[in-house]
Amino acid sequence: xxxxxxxxxxxxxxxxxxxxxxxxxxxxxxxxxxxxxxxxxxxxxxxxxxxxxxxxxxxxxxxxxxxxxxxxxxxxxxxxxxxxxxxxxxxxxxxxxxxxxxxxxxxxxxxxxxxxxxxxxxxxxxxxxxxxxxxxxxxxxxxxxxxxxxxxxxxxxxxxxxxxxxxxxxxxxxxxxxxxxxxxxxxxxxxxxxxxxxxxxxxxxxxxxxxxxxxxxxxxxxxxxxxxxxxxxxxxxxxxxxxxxxxxxxxxxxxxxxxxxxxxxxxxxxxxxxxxxxxxxxxxxxxxxxxxxxxxxxxxxxxxxxxxx
Amino acid sequence: xxxxxxxxxxxxxxxxxxxxxxxxxxxxxxxxxxxxxxxxxxxxxxxxxxxxxxxxxxxxxxxxxxxxxxxxxxxxxxxxxxxxxxxxxxxxxxxxxxxxxxxxxxxxxxxxxxxxxxxxxxxxxxxxxxxxxxxxxxxxxxxxxxxxxxxxxxxxxxxxxxxxxxxxxxxxxxxxxxxxxxxxxxxxxxxxxxxxxxxxxxxxxxxxxxxxxxxxxxxxxxxxxxxxxxxxxxxxxxxxxxxxxxxxxxxxxxxxxxxxxxxxxxxxxxxxxxxxxxxxxxxxxxxxxxxxxxxxxxxxxxxxxxxxx
Numbered sequence: 235x236x237x238x239x240x241x242x243x244x245x246x247x248x249x250x251x252x253x254x255x256x257x258x259x260x261x262x263x264x265x266x267x268x269x270x271x272x273x274x275x276x277x278x279x280x281x282x283x284x285x286x287x288x289x290x291x292x293x294x295x296x297x298x299x300x301x302x303x304x305x306x307x308x309x310x311x312x313x314x315x316x317x318x319x320x321x322x323x324x325x326x327x328x329x330x331x332x333x334x335x336x337x338x339x340x341x342x343x344x345x346x347x348x349x350x351x352x353x354x355x356x357x358x359x360x361x362x363x364x365x366x367x368x369x370x371x372x373x374x375x376x377x378x379x380x381x382x383x384x385x386x387x388x389x390x391x392x393x394x395x396x397x398x399x400x401x402x403x404x405x406x407x408x409x410x411x412x413x414x415x416x417x418x419x420x421x422x423x424x425x426x427x428x429x430x431x432x433x434x435x436x437x438x439x440x441x442x443x444x445x446x447x448x449x450x451x452x453x454x455x456x457x458x459x460x461x462x463x464x465x466x467x468x469x470x471x472x473x474x475x476x477x478x479x480x481x482x483x484x485x486x487x488x489x490x491x492x493x494x495x496x497x498x499x500x501x502x503x504x505x506x507x508x509x510x511x512x513x514x515x516x517x518x519x520x521x522x523x524x525x526x527x528x529x530x531x532x533x534x535x536x537x538x539x540x541x542x543x
Numbered sequence: 544x545x546x547x548x549x550x551x552x553x554x555x556x557x558x559x560x561x562x563x564x565x566x567x568x569x570x571x572x573x574x575x576x577x578x579x580x581x582x583x584x585x586x587x588x589x590x591x592x593x594x595x596x597x598x599x600x601x602x603x604x605x606x607x608x609x610x611x612x613x614x615x616x617x618x619x620x621x622x623x624x625x626x627x628x629x630x631x632x633x634x635x636x637x638x639x640x641x642x643x644x645x646x647x648x649x650x651x652x653x654x655x656x657x658x659x660x661x662x663x664x665x666x667x668x669x670x671x672x673x674x675x676x677x678x679x680x681x682x683x684x685x686x687x688x689x690x691x692x693x694x695x696x697x698x699x700x701x702x703x704x705x706x707x708x709x710x711x712x713x714x715x716x717x718x719x720x721x722x723x724x725x726x727x728x729x730x731x732x733x734x735x736x737x738x739x740x741x742x743x744x745x746x747x748x749x750x751x752x753x754x755x756x757x758x759x760x761x762x763x764x765x766x767x768x769x770x771x772x773x774x775x776x777x778x779x780x781x782x783x784x785x786x787x788x789x790x791x792x793x794x795x796x797x798x799x800x801x802x803x804x805x806x807x808x809x810x811x812x813x814x815x816x817x818x819x820x821x822x823x824x825x826x827x828x829x830x831x832x833x834x835x836x837x838x839x840x841x842x843x844x845x846x847x848x849x850x851x852x
Binding site: 456 | 689
């Protein structure tokens with residue numbers, strides 16, 4: 235496998251959808267994604283069920299996902315308290331959103347930089363002491379710009395990445411939370427990220443709010459990025475952009491990578507089957523994506539199939 | 544100006560829309576595009592009015608467009624007969640679609656390779672003799688794949704490019720007519736195109752059928768391409784992909800380039816004003832594009848404005 239596509243729809247997608255997907259449907263969908271070849275799924279977030287009732291069943295979703303052989307189960311946590319729940323649930327990987335923009339951090343998780351940094355240290359210490367096999371990542375939100383702060387200086391992003399590495403996280407990912415990133419910036423920042431944190435340099439979490447998602451993927455590939463988050467059907471939208479998709483669409487991302495000759499291990503036909511499971515579980519919800527509409531090209535030869543042949 | 548964005552909506556867009564835009568509306572739209580800073584517009588095609596009644600007023604549209612100061616007026620012609628009309632109408636640039644896939648050529652313009660090559664030679668000869676100031680370009684359709692033939696070997700595309708250069712066209716452009724291209728292929732082919740035809744190496748005409756349009760732009764930029772076709776509102780769709788857009792969307796392309804620091808000379812607010820003219824002229828028609836929905840980022844500083852400041 236050349237590229238790891240990490241599915242975040244059950245977390246980033248479903249938390250933005252008003253309706254609550256039934257726990258059994260979440261399991262069917264996650265299982266279908268695994269069947270399609272997805273190796274890593276962010277299945278939910280441990281957060282206040284009052285704030286995000288869509289995620290109230292997260293521990294149960296994790297438990298079911300852990301029964302799927304070969305699947306790496308990821309959960310997001312906003313602070314130390316919920317990290318304890320995630321560790322107890324048995325996830326393989328915890329991801330902590332850390333906003334480079336402090337106003338966004340305060341608005342999103344009600345924590346200053348000092349507070350979230352203290353939490354990250356505490357989460358890493360708990361992992362080191364009691365859950366040594368669990369990976370702990372930081373996802374730097376608003377790494378490319380912020381709807382509240384506006385421009386986010388690149389030095390701020392790199393400084394926060396270094397701080398996270400020093401806190402002991404395993405991997406630092408960069409997130410274009412609000413769809414402000416452009417390819418030149420993406421390439422520059424991922425090159426700098428690698429220079430700054432070396433092997434802890436992680437993947438890209440890109441939104442498609444302004445239609446630039448896959449363009450930014452090409453730039454990130456050019457900078458050596460090998461892990462990409464995406465969401466099936468691009469579900470979730472973006473509260474700041476009615477009608478615009480949120481995350482980049484898994485189907486279109488996999489098509490991009492496979493047609494470029496980069497193997498993902500994902501089968502596009504089975505991925506469409508998983509999309510049908512999602513559509514059935516959220517009837518009437520808008521699913522995004524071009525490949526699902528247009529179909530595959532005549533003679534299409536995905537890299538993964540050629541590798542397997 | 545770093546990059547030339549060549550608007551093809553009035554031709555490639557309108558010929559795929561069932562309704563016929565009124566001549567006066569075409570002029571208003573083209574004028575609004577020029578007001579936004581577009582320097583080059585493909586205003587129509589000289590073709591059989593029975594086959595494409597949307598283009599029946601092409602000579603009049605050209606005449607009106609020629610009154611707009613500083614605008615380069617482009618028309619498409621499928622053969623020698625219609626090239627004569629285009630020259631007579633006074634266009635600045637004639638573009639001839641030449642399919643790399645011969646089955647597509649026969650289905651699209653009912654000409655074998657030998658026949659279209661003979662026509663190109665005749666058009667260039669007429670230009671040389673009577674219209675020396677008019678530029679004549681070839682646009683290689685299906686350069687990246689074909690819905691009829693399937694895979695189009697890269698050698699075939701380069702061979703046809705060389706043939707066109709030998710026929711005396713000024714510039715050879717590559718077109719992803721059916722949205723099959725991927726960034727790796729786009730980069731390879733544009734690098735080879737420059738090696739093969741040198742200064743006659745032209746721009747990219749990309750479709751967004753599978754959502755890969757702007758990703759392919761990034762790859763083409765990387766290969767040194769400086770001219771891109773696009774269509775306002777992505778109008779036209781694609782007959783092979785219901786619901787999927789046709790050409791890449793001018794608004795999203797300009798946003799991409801300007802945010803990357805590449806000046807286009809185009810003002811995004813005025814471009815949105817031109818989009819409103821288009822929407823008014825084709826009420827109810829679906830217009831595509833993310834930036835028009837999401838708006839510009841806070842603190843957005845387009846390259847053209849920074850250059851002008």
